[in-house]
Amino acid sequence: MYKILTVKDRVRVAPSKFKDNLDESIRESIIKEYENKLLDNNRFIICLTDVINVGEGRIVPGDGAVYYETTFKILIYTPLIKEIVEGEITEITDFGAFVRIGPIEGFVHMSQVMDDYVSFSKTKSLAGKESKKTLIIG
Numbered sequence: 040m041y042k043i044l045t046v047k048d049r050v051r052v053a054p055s056k057f058k059d060n061l062d063e064s065i066r067e068s069i070i071k072e073y074e075n076k077l078l079d080n081n082r083f084i085i086c087l088t089d090v091i092n093v094g095e096g097r098i099v100p101g102d103g104a105v106y107y108e109t110t111f112k113i114l115i116y117t118p119l120i121k122e123i124v125e126g127e128i129t130e131i132t133d134f135g136a137f138v139r140i141g142p143i144e145g146f147v148h149m150s151q152v153m154d155d156y157v158s159f160s161k162t163k164s165l166a167g168k169e170s171k172k173t174l175i176i177g
Contacts (some may be wrong), residue, residue: 040119043088046073047110052096054103065093069111075142078115083142085114116141128176133159136174 050072056064056090069087069117070148076084094108114141118140126138135148152174155167 040117040122041085041100042115042117043112044115045110045112049062049097049106050093050109051106057105062093064091065091065107065109069109073113073118081117085116085142088112088114095120114144117144118145128174131163131165131174131176134166137155 046119050065050068052061052064052177055069056067058138066087069090073084074086078084088167089112090109091112093108096107098104098105124140126140129139129144130134137148137149149165152165152169153170153172155170155172157165159165162177167173
């Protein structure tokens with residue numbers, strides 16, 4: 040399930056970015072720090088959607104950067120138990136298939152795919168004996 044999450048965090052703007060537009064520098068810093076990262080065990084950050092508020096900057100002794108208390112929104116993906124999602128098969132083995140589901144890859148055992156005797160072929164596909172259903176990469 041996709042959700043929009045509001046986050047409040049200190050965003051570091053490096054000294055090399057001082058000459059650039061502040062809003063753009065903050066956006067770049069958030070993207071670098073957050074996008075395509077695992078938030079916790081099962082939430083993946085897809086992208087930054089909006090910067091809501093940028094507070095006063097603070098300089099920390101020993102670091103030339105400025106830290107801004109910033110509120111922003113990010114798009115996250117959280118897979119739910121028994122959620123039906125569409126994915127792309129990336130690899131097939133004799134015991135199941137690996138499927139890319141958005142930002143992650145999961146495994147589906149062949150017993151969960153079809154109620155049939157399944158054979159693994161040389162062309163890296165799984166085929167049901169009676170149902171004639173096949174799983175192929177792509």
